[in-house]
Amino acid sequence: MRKIRMLYLLLFIIFSTFIFSGCWDLREINELGLVTAVGIDKGNSPNRYSVTVQIANPTSQKSSDNKGSQQGNEVWIGTEEGASLFDAVRKLVNISSRRIMWAHNNVIIIGESMAKEGIIPIVDYFTHNPELRLKTAIVIAKGEAKNYITAKVGMESPSGVSFIFLEGYRALTAESVESHMLEVSTELENEYGNPLISEVSLKEATMQSGSEDSKKKSSETIELSGAALFKKDKMLGWLSPEEARGVSWMLNETDDTVVTVTDPEYGNKNVAVETMNVRAKIKSEVINGIPHFSVHISGKGKIVEEDGTTSQSMSEVKEYAEKLVDKKIEDEIKNSMEVVQKKYGVDVLGFAAIVHAQNKREWDNGLKYKWQEIFPQITVIVSADINIQSSVLHQQPMKIF
């Protein structure tokens, strides 16, 4: 009898865990506001943040009768201000009617003025948040981030979702750098790290929708090129697309990147070379207390365009193209080193870590205490060796007789 009573009690306890817990954590997907992009600016008064979110608004299937005009999903954009980021985000609920969910966020856009003031609050908020992924792209906007949330990205309409594509093809030109939450936060937590974050700017683009010419309109689209250079959490200035590319070579962030060189022997015609498997090797050596670095770039390439006509064989073309490409890469790196070292004097490339690893004794015996002063004095010797292997389809340069 007692056993049976105990059994009933046990069953009751188990059953009540279902009843009293309710549907714990249940949130229907259509009751969530899936954030696809977020922009963060300084608020109107000091010490306030302005958060602009772009939320994908999945339209009901039934309402999409006029198919042609609706490409993809609509987005909903809301802006709120708060004393802290969390405060601002929570206030969004006042206007959004849906709970904000960060798990599908693709990009965090930070306004220029905010970046100059410091990005610690942003990095902290988004790494504290369990919903947000560390692979979220983070970019610095020229001007106000708010404007970028409303802008189109390429051919796709909800800009946040499509930003991934833009970011995915970054390496083809390598005019920006890889900057995700993971990289930025580790750089910030690293003793000698200084983050380098990609830059976005707005560009006029002409859109033509449908067949009607009257619908031709111009709008702004996001362009990912260039980079923002940070000293710790504060932004110092911009690197131009060319300078960002020089940095990219050293950071191993190129992939199928095109190098165009002009060849002076044949009437200044262009040769375009697509580089592949490019690897940078950086070695350090400390002489008289000053670290010297040698950067060696090696990789393969193929000729994808050859504008001149010549009677030379392809192998000869390859030979001089190789030299020109090597020279061009070396110049690009030297130029960007000049800017990084002399103009800003901030070690964004992680040279400190290289010396630390390769010359530990010298590093411990003093270099680490005065790295800020020494960095502008270091010398960097650059050498590039791109081995052109094929010319894709053409076995011979085109000839005109």
Add this chain to the structure above:
Amino acid sequence: MINEALIVNENFLKNKIGESFDTKYRSLKIPAFNNAEAFIVYISGMIDARVIDETILEPLMKYSKLPQGKLQVKGAEPISILTEQGVFTTALKETRQWEEICDAVMEGDTILFIDQCPSALILTTRKYEGRTVNEPSIESEIRGPRDGFIENIQTNAALIRRRIKDYSLRFDNMKIGERTKTVVSVTYIESLVDEALLKEVKSRLEKINVDGIIASEYIQELIEDSPFSLFPKMTNTERPDKACAALLDGRVLILVDNTPFVIIVPTVFWQFLISSGDYYEKFYLATFLRWVRIIAMFLSISASSLYVLLTSFHQEMLPTALALKIAEGRQGVPFPAVLEAAVMEIILEIMKEAGLRLPKPIGQTISIVGTLVIGQTAVAAGLVSSFLLIVIAVAAISSYAIPSYTMSNALRLVRFPILILTAFFGLLGYLAGIITLLMHLMSLRSFGTPYLSPVIPFDKNGNKDVFIRTPWWKMLNRPKFVRSKDRARQTSNLKPKPPSEK
């Protein structure tokens, strides 16, 4: 013991087995024995009238070798004359026991009583109306033999005999059921079977003491291990080829009269994912199909749970584009995903059940109502999301991809508790459900064999026929978990090769 007086016997029988319309008592006089009084008794629906006419009545009336009128009929003499001189061409048996006589009548035999004889003759005249052997309806295969077991145990035994001509094939019969007296036959190959297994099967069968056995499923329920478990611990098959393959593994079959399904013991979980068609196709395809079935099994248990899990709890696990598509479909749906899924699952079960019972001409209606009305209009009305319908349909179709009907029924029931757990606790609940399910499966046994063997506990040889179907020339040994006396199935180096040069 039967009496010598004919009239006493007749009255006794009439009292014992009654005078129903089909119970025939026929009196006759045997000229050969001085016109001795005699009678035969039989049940009309269960005998072959031609056999009675030609092999019993005719010889009795006309037998000329007997010196007419001169014979002194005394005691058991006429019976022994009839049996020894080969008057009857049908099988016969002499008896004095009433029980034996009554049982024989009930089984369709004819009994001959002769006046003043202390014993009676049982003459085999059985003939039942029944189906002929035709194609199995549940376990149909594209290739392989087309015959299936039928209700008649004699025919079923013959179907097995025709495939296995081993001398040590045994059919050990017993009668189970106080009133039905159903013939149950324990079938095995004596030189392969594990004695302990055979003993266990027999002792479990002997323990059965019930009124009646109508079908083999009764037996199954009465001898099964862990009777409260959802999962079948015995295979039911209507395919003689599958039954014979089991015999060759060293397993034991239980044939039950009046049932076209033969029971195979011991059975492990994985057998329900194996169809006999696997052995009639190339092993690559068979292996591929097994994986298809494993995926189908997983989907049939968890498709609807995963839908609830992803849409109501863990939206971050979806790719963005898919999340938006699902959200788009769920726009304006008034129920939570859990309720939506549960309601659709139940509607589907109702449709399945209705489809089973509907007369064939109306069957069409169900499919139209099912697909059009419930499917399309529910989505159009915004009551359910179209994505959910896909999920439910996938789950339903998947459950039919499992070769065993019994197993797919078990899984059909398992998915509701998992759905409920998922609805309350999300991923946590789903995993708790799956883990509990696995733990339960691991705790089961079928006649001493762990239910998940040969995977758990692991047996290399047994695994040649679970997740992959190795070619026949590689399956050298019988699976270990059957504990056959003779492990080796065949000699090695059977792999076909070109003739050697030497």
